[in-house]
Amino acid sequence: MRLAFMGTPEFSVPVLAELVAAGHEVAAVYTRPPQPSGRGQKLRPSPVEDFARGLGIEVRTPKSLKSAEEQQAFAALDLDVAIVVAYGLILPQAILDAPRYGCLNLHASLLPRWRGAAPIQRAIMAGDETTGVQVMKMEAGLDTGPVLLSETVAISADDTAGTLHDKLSAVAAQLGPRALAALERGALGAVPQSDDGVTYAEKISSQEARIDWQKSAAKVDQHIRGLAPFPGAWFEIDSARVKVLLSGLAEGEGAPGEVLAIGDKVTVACGEGAVALKMLQKSGKRAQPAEEFLRGFPLSEGARLS
Known part of the structure; x- marks a missing residue:
């Protein structure tokens, strides 16, 4: 099929790779414009742009798709379908309507959740x-359309956002070609989303990433794992901000935020139970296992993490 691919982060790259490998004609790739990155704040192209240019595919990086000129340029591609994977821009109705079979979004959840x-x-x-x-x-609407294909993935007790990202990206890479094969056969059925169980995955703010030790150990552990490796859950001690990138449940009781034990991990009391902090990162430094981190940032039992 003749398609446009619309995506930006690393999550999207395996999907594009599998669509190309399946023999589909990618007329153009749409991705977010290069963004400032690193200490020098140099403009860096998205992972999707890097990959597409390596294959010699035309790349377009509009800041918006709302103008008549951008919509006409998209329509001129004469597409069968557009595949959208974590693109990051709103698609106006004129864009949604331009391909013969519309725009298909690969979304990393079980909608409407x-x-x-x-x-x-x-x-x-x-x-x-x-x-x-x-x-x-x-x-x-925001992720409100009918579901065409679905694949369930279990979340393990030690999954982080990083490990789950990789699992879901691999699943998405297989679903993309399957969806287009079914579409070509006329065998892609649509199931409307339920009105029950709708939840919204808002962007994560820096302040929200702060660890609340008053919560139960299970909630604190989920909070840490859900924000690892980015943006990273954090706490402060002696005015220094420290990110926690790996954790687990531990035994112990104490005042919320109290350091109960140190060693190859840092055990901290929560509102109920305790968590073991296994990988930490001081602002501006690299992430380190707890034992290595403690050599340059000593903590003592009884210290209180704010």
């Missing part, structure tokens, strides 16, 4: 036991 921007993080933070990837026919 976790519509929106951060479904992977929110699923872990909420303590969900399952999530998945769904192919959805896009319409004007």
Whole structure:
């Protein structure tokens, strides 16, 4: 099929790779414009742009698709379908209507749960036991369209947003070609989303990433794992901000935020139970296992983390 691919982050790259490998004609790739990155704040192209240019595919990086000129340029591609995977821009109705079969979105949750921007993080933070990837026919609402294909993925007790991201990206890479094969056969049925169980995966703010030790150990652990590796859950001690990138449940009781034990991990009391902090990162430094981190940032039992 002749298609446009619309995606931006690393999550999207395996899907594009599998569509190309399946023999589909990618007329153009749409991705977010290069963004400032690193200490020098140099403009860096998205992972999707890097990959597409390596294959010699035309790349377009509009800041918006609302102008008549952009919509006409998209329509001129004469597409069968557009595949959208974590693109990051709103698609106006004129864009949705341009391809013969419309625009299909591969979304990393089991809709209608976790519509929106951060479904992977929110699923872990909420303590969900399952999530998945769904192919959805896009319409004007936020992730409201009918579901065409679905694959469920279990969330393990030690999954982080990073590990779950990789699992879901691999599943999405297989669902994309399957969806187009079914579409070509006329065998892609549409199931409307339920009105029950709708939740929204809002973007994660820096302040929200702060660890609340008053919560139960299970909730604190989910919070940490759901935000690892990015943006990273954090606490402060002696005015220094420290991110926690790996944790687990531990035994112990104490005042919320109290350091109960140190060693190859840092055990901290919560409102109920305790968590073991296993991988930490001081602002501006690299992430380190707890034992290595403690050599340069000594903590003592009884210290209180704010």
